[in-house]
Structure formats: structure tokens, C-alpha cells
Amino acid sequence: MATSYNGWTASPDPRAIGVVPMRVGAAVFPAGVRGGDSATILAYVARRFHSEVEALYTPGCWGYAYRQNRNASNLSVHAAGMAIDCNAPSHPNGVRGTFTNTQLGAIRRIVADCGGVVRWGGDFTGTPDEMHFEIIGTPEQVARAADRLRGSGATIDLGDDDMADPGVVAALNNINWLVNQMKPTLDTLVATVNSRPEYVFFKVAGDPGSVYEANVGERTYSGIPSMQVYEDRVAVLTALGIPFKDFTSADPVTGPDGYGTLVPWGETVGRK
Numbered sequence: 001m002a003t004s005y006n007g008w009t010a011s012p013d014p015r016a017i018g019v020v021p022m023r024v025g026a027a028v029f030p031a032g033v034r035g036g037d038s039a040t041i042l043a044y045v046a047r048r049f050h051s052e053v054e055a056l057y058t059p060g061c062w063g064y065a066y067r068q069n070r071n072a073s074n075l076s077v078h079a080a081g082m083a084i085d086c087n088a089p090s091h092p093n094g095v096r097g098t099f100t101n102t103q104l105g106a107i108r109r110i111v112a113d114c115g116g117v118v119r120w121g122g123d124f125t126g127t128p129d130e131m132h133f134e135i136i137g138t139p140e141q142v143a144r145a146a147d148r149l150r151g152s153g154a155t156i157d158l159g160d161d162d163m164a165d166p167g168v169v170a171a172l173n174n175i176n177w178l179v180n181q182m183k184p185t186l187d188t189l190v191a192t193v194n195s196r197p198e199y200v201f202f203k204v205a206g207d208p209g210s211v212y213e214a215n216v217g218e219r220t221y222s223g224i225p226s227m228q229v230y231e232d233r234v235a236v237l238t239a240l241g242i243p244f245k246d247f248t249s250a251d252p253v254t255g256p257d258g259y260g261t262l263v264p265w266g267e268t269v270g271r272k
């Protein structure tokens with residue numbers, strides 16, 4: 001079996017490495033995380049991040065993903081299900097200083113309380129990745145750290161009681177699968193949006209933690225036909241049950257918002 005760069009097994013089949021669903025509060029970590037000790041620790045990190053650093057929002061958090069490390073040529077720890085990204089759009093890969101000093105202090109405390117088995121992506125020696133937390137250490141070290149957290153009563157159950165409901169698990173798995181399929185497109189979209197001044201950001205009504213972008217008058221994103229991106233966004237927003245307004249039908253070519261524009265239904269929070 002392949003190995004991720006933290007030395008643990010990785011697999012394109014999440015079932016082969018025991019990936020389980022994970023959510024913290026209202027935030028869903030698509031595709032889940034590796035179960036057992038790793039999940040105990042990552043859920044602990046996510047929960048404390050949510051309460052002490054910044055409220056987690058969905059979509060914007062990521063877990064298991066079978067892919068290369070974005071900043072090197074080996075398999076990402078996400079491929080082992082042992083890394084999470086918290087509020088990715090707010091803390092993009094490669095950008096330093098996305099947290100305040102107060103938030104940094106909280107992150108340092110959380111990582112320290114994990115007893116040396118969690119590394120924060122902001123501490124990477126190469127490209128910083130401030131959204132990212134990953135498990136490091138041997139199985140024995142990870143087991144000891146997880147036992148200590150459980151013994152302290154500081155851990156949380158994964159999800160709520162309704163996670164045991166097979167219907168809920170099936171629905172979450174379907175969403176996880178869909179979001180995973182979309183992830184490369186969404187990553188490209190986020191990177192493009194972050195580099196363009198003409199995008200308007202919206203908060204979605206009924207989902208106060210979320211921020212979505214809409215393009216204004218642009219027809220392509222980095223060579224991806226905007227209609228494809230538009231359809232992907234519709235699919236994701238629909239799957240997640242997030243309401244949005246679709247202005248394209250007014251005039252798909254020359255309408256006020258342009259071809260392929262998708263405007264989530266909510267309050268405008270700013271123009272980048």
C-alpha cells in the first residue's frame with residue numbers, strides 16, 4: 001500500500017484505511033478522516049479551532065483526499081486521512097499571516113496540548129499552509145497522545161448521535177463523494193478568485209459562517225469554461241442544500257451579471 005509523507009498508509013479507497021465521517025458543529029469535513037486515534041486527535045483540534053480560533057464554516061473545511069502534496073512531490077497526509085484544512089478560503093495555501101496574533105497564540109496552545117503529534121501547516125519550512133493541521137509520529141506516539149486526550153475528558157464524539165443513523169451517514173457520504181469530485185475545480189476557483197479584484201463575496205443567508213464568490217462579467221476562469229465552473233457550483237450548492245440565486249436566465253450572454261454568473265442568496269460582504 002502507498003505511504004503518505006508522514007509514514008502512514010494511504011489509499012485511493014477510503015474504506016481501506018478506515019476513513020470515517022467527521023463534522024464539528026455545523027462544519028462538515030468532506031470525505032471524513034481516518035478513524036481511531038487519528039480521528040480523536042483531529043476532531044479535538046477542529047473543535048478547539050472552532051471555539052478558540054475561528055468558527056468553522058462549510059464548505060471550507062477538508063479532510064481525506066487522495067492526492068499529491070501540493071507543495072512537494074510525495075503523497076499528502078490528506079491521502080492517509082490524517083490531515084484537516086480549516087476554513088480553507090480564509091487561509092489559502094502559500095499565504096502567510098492569515099491569522100491575528102491572538103489566533104496564533106490559540107493555535108500554538110492547541111498544537112502543544114496534542115503532545116507533539118500534530119504539526120500546523122503554518123510551521124512548514126517551505127510553502128506555508130495555514131489552513132492545514134496534520135498528524136505526525138509513530139502509531140505508538142499517536143495512540144499515547146489520543147489516550148491522554150481521551151483520559152482528560154477533552155475529546156468529543158465524532159458528530160452527533162444522528163451520525164449513527166444509516167440514512168444520515170449515506171447522505172454525508174454522497175456529499176463527501178461529490179465535494180471530493182469537485183475539489184480540484186473548487187481549488188482552482190478559490191485560487192483564481194483570490195487573485196482577481198472583480199469578484200464579489202457574499203454571505204449566504206441561513207449559513208452565517210459561509211462566504212461565496214460571484215464573478216462579475218468574467219467569462220472564463222484560468223481557461224476553464226465558466227459554464228463548467230458554474231455547473232459545478234450549482235451541483236455543490238444544491239447538494240449542500242445552500243440556497244442561491246441564479247441570474248443567468250435573464251440574459252445568458254449579455255445580462256447584467258454575465259454568462260455563467262452564480263450569486264448565492266445572501267448579503268454582500270465586500271468586494272475583493
Ligand SMILES: [Zn+2]
Nearest residue numbers: 083084085132
Ligand atoms: Zn491540507
